[in-house]
Amino acid sequence: MPQAGNTFTIGLTMAGAVSAGAYTAGVLDFLFAALAAQDERDPQENDLRVVLKAMSGTSAGGVCTALAVPALINGVRPFHPGEPSLPILHRLWVEELDFLGDDARPGLVSDSDLSGPHLLSVLNGEAIEAAAGRVLTGVEWTGSTYPFLARDLDLFVTCTNVSGVAYCIPFDSRRPAVGHLMANHAFVGHYRLTGLGTADIGSPWLDIWRDAGVPLELPQAATPHAPARIDFHGEGTGWDSLRRMSIATGAFPFGLAAKPVGATGSHLGVLDPAAGAMSCGGAWPLEISPEARPLPLRHSCSASFGFVGVDGGMCNNEPFEIVRYCLRASDPEHPWKLLQNPREPEKADRAVIMIDPFPEGPDGAISQTVEDADLAMVRVLAALKATLLNQARFKPEELVAAIDDTGRSRFLISPSRDGKHGAKALASGFLGGFGGFLDESLRAHDFALGRHNAQSFLKKHFNLAQVHRDFGKLPGGREVNGDMESPILRLPDRLAADIPQPEWPRLNIERIQDLLEATRHRVAKVSARAMREVWRGRLWQSVFRAFWTGVGRAKFTRWLERTIISELIARDQVRELSSAAQSGSRAGAEAEVRRAALAALMAPGPDLRTVDGLAAQTGLSAADVQQALQRKPEHPLFEIWQGAEHKGRATFCLRRYSPRVTGQLPGLRHLHAWALGGVTYDIAQSR
Template identity: 25%
Template sequence: MPTSENTFHLGLTMAGAVSAGCYTSGVIDYLFEVLDLWEKAKRGNVQGIDQNLVPKHNVIIDAMGGTSAGGMTTIISTLYALKGKLKPVKKIPENPMENQNVLYDSWVHLDDNEEKTFKKIWDVDDLDGELTSLFNSKVIDAIATKALDMGGDVNDFESYVSENLPRFISKDLEILLSHTLLRGIPLSVDFKTEIARRLKNSPMHNTFEHYLVSHFKLNSGNPVNENSYLWFNPFKEKYSDKIKLSTISTGAFPIGLAYRKFDNTQFSDEYIKSVTRRVIFGDFGSENPDVNHDIELNNYPENYSSISVDGGAINNEPYREVGSILRSKFHKDENEYQNYGLIMIDPFPDNDDIERKYKEPKNLLKVVPAIIQTLWNQAKVKRKEMLEQYNHDFFKGVIYPIKHRIINGEYKGRDKNPIISASFNAFGGFLDVNFRVHDFFLGRNNARNFVQYFGCIPYDPDNGNVHPIHREWTNEMVEKFKVSRRGDERIFLPIIPDLNLLLEGKEPGDDKYNYTYKGKPKYNPSELFKLKDNIYNRFKKVLDKGFDSFGEKTEEESETPISDALIRREYRRNWFQRMGDNVKSWVVGKFKNPVKKAIASMLSKFVIKSILEDLEQMEVLDDKAN
């Protein structure tokens, strides 16, 4: 029976990934597999496993959060768990388009059918209205709609959760998705003196919060206070619509994919105020953060609405938010063992090259992009997280792409480009289903190595250092699952014992260099050249829309009519200038279309060339193909 002593609580954070959601879903597939296998074995429901070797402690996932593709996978993982019957994808299907589970089907299949997803993102059937994105984003809607299909209605959600949710998932699971709002929430810093407080209008320092979190709670299947939380109930349209909107909007990669709109018909003003306070204090573990002074949102606009884009524009790894839930619920005194931990899944971890020389921008054309990069980096800086890593002693680990190269039985080092989805600025996974299959199984293999080796904590009984979850382990259990590291006399035991080791008669680390997908798939460049016209047409249509919208004149009444009149009088154009305007308009009209065609052709060539170069560096380009 779970107790505070024999239970370890986990939070999962899934970083932004664009098309590499296939990698993240592979990681989740393996984590859920080993947790489910372990739970079944503890109840004696797995043949071929010696019960004397089955550890009896518990691991429960209490919170999951993510951004972009990581946020979408967070939702899909929750839906997968709610379905009750887990079906891990252990082997590469002969037909990659065969249905497996919602993790695999959503991220490996994407929206492939008779027409491939990569072709669909260049379709122009979304450009009849406003120009909202560089790529056609209907595929994202299709993927979300398919994933959210739970196959029917459920009236008694509380009973459904109790009967179907795996034992390793908390019935009070909390789910966080991050968003970037283009219209910030106004915040004020009060500089009023005691005398100034008597004035009705006294200046204050104003700032804006552009970071929003969709904070869902499963709540054992019971409704929540909607002024503070969002109810995760995918069976009721009112709530599933909010889940879908949050899922799609967290993945709205800026410019590339269509932005989404939030307003108070989906998220009440009180909810947005409540979650904004949690964002500011960094405390998502309580409905109302415990602070000395509440934040007053006096300038909060009525009937608030905003465009939302990918949360990764501000926070691509919302691990502090997930960690705050765990700390609030489970943190103990500093001299006690902490019984919670955080695992981040990051397909594209940031690795700063300290040997890279700084190149100082020499002119304005180079300063401008440097400013943009500076603002983006500064928006994502994690000051509080850096300080808290020294103040909170709990388990933290990261699962990321790594693949070792073994050629003819000889070790050749790490693959410099282990994840194919990283190509084409992280959109490369859309290119080919076999790329996604490779990355999915790489995720599974990396998760296996993490669970068996890296996801371990010290076990040193001679010096009294034994975590409570390991105190009931027998010597046989310790011998079976223990690992060691070079230069350290201690041994380590896993938080999650991988009982596949018992079924397969293996030791931890036996499969460290063993990958389900051997090598890498090859891509025939002719498949890309077939889409040359599609890519060109998309760019041409986007340019058409862009030129048209740029030239539109609004009918709004001027706010500065006197200034406008003065400018018109001072710069009144003579007959010759007006004739020049007419000639210029004729020239622009005559040559605008050829110019747009030339630009579209240049852009399409640039995209194809960039993709081919990326694939060549990934060593997946089939140079023998015609």
Template identity: 30%
Template sequence: MSEATYPVTPQVAVDKIFPLTQPGPAPHTFELALVLGGTVSAGCYTAGVLDFLIEALDAWAAAIAQDDKDNPGAPTVPRHKVLIRVVTGTSGGGVNAVLLSRALSYVYPPASVQTAPELRAKNPFYQIWVNAIDIDGLLATDDLDGATTITSLLSGKPLAAAAASGISFDSGQAAARQYVANPLPVILTYTNVAGIPYKQMFSGQTGRAEYFVNHADFVRFAIDIQGALPTPQYALAPDSFEVGNQTQDMLAWSGMSSYALGTAAFPVGLPAVQIARPAGHYAYRYILPNSGQGVYSPQWLVPEWSLFVQPDSDAGSKYAFVSLDGGCTDNAPIGLAHDVLAGIAPARETSGSKVNRAIVLIDPFTDVPNFAALPKADLVSILFPTINCLIQNNRFNSADLAAFTDGSDFSRFLITPSRKNAKGDALTGGDAIASSGLAAFLGFFSWQYREHDYMLGRRNCQAFLKSWFTLEPDNVVFNMLKPPAVETPPNSGKFEVPIIPLYGSALAEQPSPEIPGKFDPDSLEDQIEARADKLLRVAADVDSAGWLARQAYKVVIGIASSKAADKVVKVVQAATRDSKLLNPK
């Protein structure tokens, strides 16, 4: 009998496929990696940021085109370039990464406060995050019709419908955005419930080994951006799914949609997603030992194939698993973005006069953690804190987060919510948005909450581009014509130059959105009770019971679902009451 075969480990050195250092950008070009952190319903904030960012880049490109006509040979608009080199995302950030990768190929209207509602609905970010995903759909019960098992407390159908809408977005007008790498690498992280097994052999007794399982998984895509110039100088990773923009490519987009749903599958609240991918992709994982004095020797990380792949498999054989929210294991995939942008070695240029590429982390949750109150030890009270502690711990370990708060490091930038409440208190992070309560599920309960956070994202992005996304005036990126310098921080006497100058519609001030009023959770009590009733019926397998048992179940379940609804309403009321934005003390 022949020996069993498995996917083959690459026969070339790691750095031949994943360079230790990526080649530098073209002259007068600033390369950008977007990292979209975990969000749940706060994805509406990230969506607003992305909407304004694309509007600003489009307006700058339009200003250059008009300047060429009006001032041939004597330009008045800065001509350095910005290139979005890679996008990574997790949880709601992963959903936004997929939306962005689709939307970049098409023209659509920005969704500002001044935009008419019917035009806002044509903006994919606004339509998906503000209009489409709402508590009414999440509390619907049609997903439980005929069900024999419970997959989640909330219905996953609205998210599936939103994902299908996002990947099929087509405004009918192709764009030609030259500020995007083509193909564009998009990387989503997710939590692989089964995981990938590895074995470490030890010296001594023969056969002694330690087994490890990695649940922090990720998937790469290479997106064909319609109308963008090819960037062949950047080689694709061999484990990338290539996704085009023609009709025949919808199957590939559908596969990408499954990963978007998988990375957003918040445990217990939303359904886990079953996914299958080529097992051979896992042959392209590596580790980067430091040999000392900054010398790195990358090595292939070879899975223990026999534990999760059938014998005689090849690189195309499928490995099936269940995916949960990527934020549980990597809530801010900075390292994956760095590897594409700068190379797998950790070294990078940070000087404001020399840096020509940077990571921008968009993260709605950077607020100070609350240690004032200990959670109760009962099952219900400890559930969300347990999930949250996993997310917070992995956020701590995500990557070099300290660099984002280092004012002297020009290779890392952060966009996070910022505004004042009705009392004039300055709020940041989750405190500044309406959707942060209930483990970031609160935004699903109110259209006004999502609208507020979306518009705040646009406002914060404008302020970021105008005053914070800057380099020193003598930076190598700028050619002879550079944007006017700005004082940053204000009143510091220090002047720097914006990387993305604002023109056209991006110049119009984005107003601070009105603070939304608190909605009435009592209005949802009937829907919550109906959902709880259906969940309990499925759990108790009522439909298969005899007539007498069904009558007894009906009474018991009716009482239990009523109490559950009352409890949920009180929890939602507490979340709005505890909000520093909605209810300033």
């Protein structure tokens, strides 16, 4: 069933990203600017009109999904290379969320959250809520509408329900309440904004399930001369619920504080007679009759309940299928079935665009053998977390559909820069995605890269066949792999001029050391609080406090410090190590060797390394490593200390991490093994 007229309908899915939400925000910034500029094109040409019907997101993607609404209400600014088109998204992701913060805003490693009765998270979750409150203050609607939005714009934000919702599978029709119980922990908050868009595009899937979502009500009689303010803190309103859900979806387990989430049976699809037999959630992305679906236990349409909500990415890090079902057309021959979205380049009339800053996913390597050590209890337990997460996110239906690589019903926007992709192209692509919170310059880069990649995607990849079954012959055709294709969203001239790739950001050592000092302060506060809560007895508290203060905390903070600095060095994000290469005093290749060797020395691991060990770790030749170790240090932090030979090989480490006592007495280097007794060497020593 084709769309009415020359309308191409899209849905957006935004994956989890932690601090790389800045990249997702940048993609949205350019994409919405391009959608808003469609009326600037030549009306004489047979251009498609692209309309957005639905958005879904989880974790950082869920935050972007939720904040896109107030950003649109506030107005899409005309595109300018140096200014954001959606200031709210830029302000939150680039300016507000930071490790250090300042006097006006708490940072993620500040301690303003530690005065409560319980330790809630490793990082300061209050900083997230405070930032959301600041950017949502003063959002006003002037009454303006957008032709590129569906009149009913559907938003889906996921989170993980820690306790879960119980369902029963009966095996005896005579006793329907007796059967196999299972719990669903994946919660989806469905919200519907009506009136901001004007395009009349519905969703048969949601109609079949009678799911109208939680209403987001716009103020009445808003005008440019008398704009109406949106209250995101109004108790019991859809706006307050959306704000709360946007925080809960990003509550990274342990890292950020879990959040209480309130719901009713209607959120789970239990029909509410008072609402005209419509629910405010609960549609399942399955082709089954809604009447045949199982209902949750112990919940009714009027019962309210609460649960602890954490990161939506725990269960579904890419809620792609929700938006895909939202776009599907109805099957006129069956009351509850849906048609597949057309995939062929000459037939596709709707598509889901996924924005995924980290598309790499799990390591695809298959183990050839199983060693005895692999069966050890500790190693199996350590691997189970990734196993359960990956299985929860595995989607066979989407995998099968993706086999058709010519399909135009699904697209992906992911980071790309200088031949690097995914995390390697992002300035925030380290520390499990938390790296961007170290400094605003890292997030600013990723936001700008998102705009750059979004423009490239629309110009080069978001195409259909030039001659289309329903749309006729489209303008702007060009040959792609032997076929003539045309862009689905053709950019006006002012948006088509190439956006330059942002400069790669680098931090200086002083900034890094300030960050590390603040982090050490947070670690000390959190660890002391954790010991008080976990170990209630005074004796146990004294024992573990003595151990942690004397040994554990120093080892942990050193491990954290070395991890952060080594990753920054390896990614060429330390200014002192890049300035020499840029000035031409060393060739670029030599600078890369130097960085690789220093990153290996800095990384947690053996106390002392050999040239052979470093060569094996970095993939460099022993001669290159030896030469890199002999260079004059660019900063005292990178001064290299040479220890005594071990099994005929010289040993090295950074002076900052040299063995105690003997590290300060060069004349006694050969005594370091005796002095410590626990010095470790890299694996190359066993050859």
